[in-house]
Amino acid sequence: MTDTLLPQTDAAAAPDAATPSFLDRAGTRHPLPDAAAEAQVRADDRAHVFHSWSAQALIDPLPIASGEGATFRDYAGNAYLDFSSQLVNLNLGHQHPDLVAAIQQQAGRLATIQPSMANDVRGELARRIAEVAPGDLDRVFFTNGGADANEYAVRMARAVTGRRKVLSMYRSYHGGTATAISLTGDPRRWANEPSDGSVAHFMGPYAYRSSFHSESPAQEAERALAHLEQVIVLEGASTVAAIILETIVGTNGVLVPPPGYLEGVRALADKYGIVYIADEVMVGFGRVGEWFAVNHFGVTPDLITFAKGVNSGYVPLGGVVISQRIASHFDTVAFAGGLTYSGHPLACAPGVATFEVFERDGVLERVRDLGERVVGPRLREIAETHPSVGEVRGLGLFWAIELVRDPATREPLVPFNAGGADAAPMAAVAAACKQAGLWPFVHFNRMHVAPPLVISEADLVRGLDIIDEALKVADAYVVA
Incomplete structure (x- = not known):
């Protein structure tokens, strides 16, 4: 491939390397x-x-x-x-000039509109996200960022299953709001406890520092899955609404799951009627060369949370991509949640532009x-x-x-x-x-x-x- 920078700012606006x-x-x-x-x-x-x-x-x-x-x-x-x-x-x-221009153009024609109304750029971004999401995940609930995306994904899982408990990894970060910080396994959780008491943590795969004394990636996946199933059983499978995990653990180590692990999580979720939430706030939208990192592993969760790369953070935006099974629960039952700025046009416009840039520039x-x-x-x-x-x-x-x-x-x-x-x-x-x-x-x-x-x-x-x-x-x- 060529060593050519993708489009940046025009010459008039860019810092001059010789005269910054x-x-x-x-x-x-x-x-x-x-x-x-x-x-x-x-x-x-x-x-x-x-x-x-x-x-x-x-x-x-x-x-x-x-x-x-x-x-x-x-x-x-x-x-x-x-x-x-x-x-x-x-x-x-x-x-990036395309993202800046998208925000400017959107501000000039419709700066904001409440989420209960339909909007062209909000709808287009939701459609584009659905088109690249795996399986039947074809509905999008927009949030202001990753933490509230995880909050709302958990809320959806609890509403659909009628259960309360959520399982997450110790080596994880899911956000700073009440439930999200409880889901978090790293030390940022400690000072914020107690919060959501219906969260339990488990050990995920980490071959270099294996908690399971594994000697190969296959063994690490097998033993980590056995441990997860034990936690599900001991916590009470009938009480567990969801398992949430970063598809690739981010801040806590860039831990790429060994072959078979995510497929095993999917199987355990199906076995016990648990909702599988993939937190892709950090790894979604191209970070690992896929629209969603789960696509690399060939796995379809029930819910995917996203933020960050969807519009490069130019305006705060996040969301939950929802499977048909989860979405259909709310066809005749009101979803108990909402945000004033859900799907804000100034945030969605650079999101649409992001798709255009990704496709145009490979x-x-x-x-x-x-x-x-x-x-x-x-x-x-x-x-x-x-x-x-x-x-x-x-x-x-x-x-x-x-x-x-x-x-x-x-x-x-x-x-x-x-x-x-x-x-x-x-x-x-x-x-x-x-x-x-x-x-x-x-x-x-x-x-x-x-x-x-x-x-x-x-x-x-x-x-x-x-x-x-x-x-x-x-x-x-x-x-x-």
Whole structure:
């Protein structure tokens, strides 16, 4: 494939690589660096913005001036390759002209309309989503983001089954609202308990750190499924409304399920009359080279939740794709839920544009090619040359580099949920990346590779080179 960037902004609006600049709110262009502008942004933020998941006095958010494609700049003029796609949502990159134009055009003709009325762009996006969803998932309930998508999927499952309990993995993140944070298995749940008491957690497959002492992917799938069935039985199968799992676990490790696992989950759900919810908030819409990651595994859930990549987060949007069986329950029974901004036209317009860009520019094929030909081989090469790399894994443009202090024992480079001084080794690796012009995605003892899907091959290779060099910092912590 060619090494050509997919369309970005026009020349008049794009930051000039030789003379970087930014547009202020009045549309006036200013050269970078701009210390005064940076100081004002920082002062307003520190005085008035309350940040998520943070101790407010211990953070210093970086003021950002501009972005284009796979790169963004701070007010000092420093450019960073965005290897995290912000929060793994910016699939079509910063300031994609088609998405920007779609929002502008929609604002000019109909900025908003309530969800109880029909709207052309809302209906078209729902149709397009249904056309690429597997099986008979052909109805879409729109939400404002991923957390409330998972909230509403659970609500649907409970209404249809008449049951209350939901099972989810320990290594998971499903959102920050009441039920979604209860579904979450990672430490972000702890401070928010108790919340929804009818959630139980189970161990999912993770071959590198197998909870089941497995010696092969097939054995890992078999034993993880046996464990899940035990949890279903011990929790009371007749009380379980749904099993929710990220098709590929995202923030908690880019854990690609072994062959047969998702098919086994589908079979267990059918056996016990349980609704299977696939959380595709992070991996949907091209991240692994498929519209939905379940398509890669040939599995059809009952509900799919989505957000992020559906419109690259340009305007908040999420939703639930619903099977005919679930949707038909509400043909004559009112669905007890709704949102003022469900299917907001300004959010749906860039969603439709996303489909057009994907189809025109062959984005899915491009992601598969780059993952198989560039990222996978290079990361495996990196793993061979750095003793701090325990394992690399992933699909498409979604990978994890798991770092260890001891390759023999697989002791993580930093402890689970490490903070402060305990997290210093990973902080040092991240700092080396930033110093070299790459903004990394770091979580616990892992670095994730998740750049915008429109990144050029040259920038992708350059980013992997930066990571390769930064891992020398991690190597210094490996036991002799």
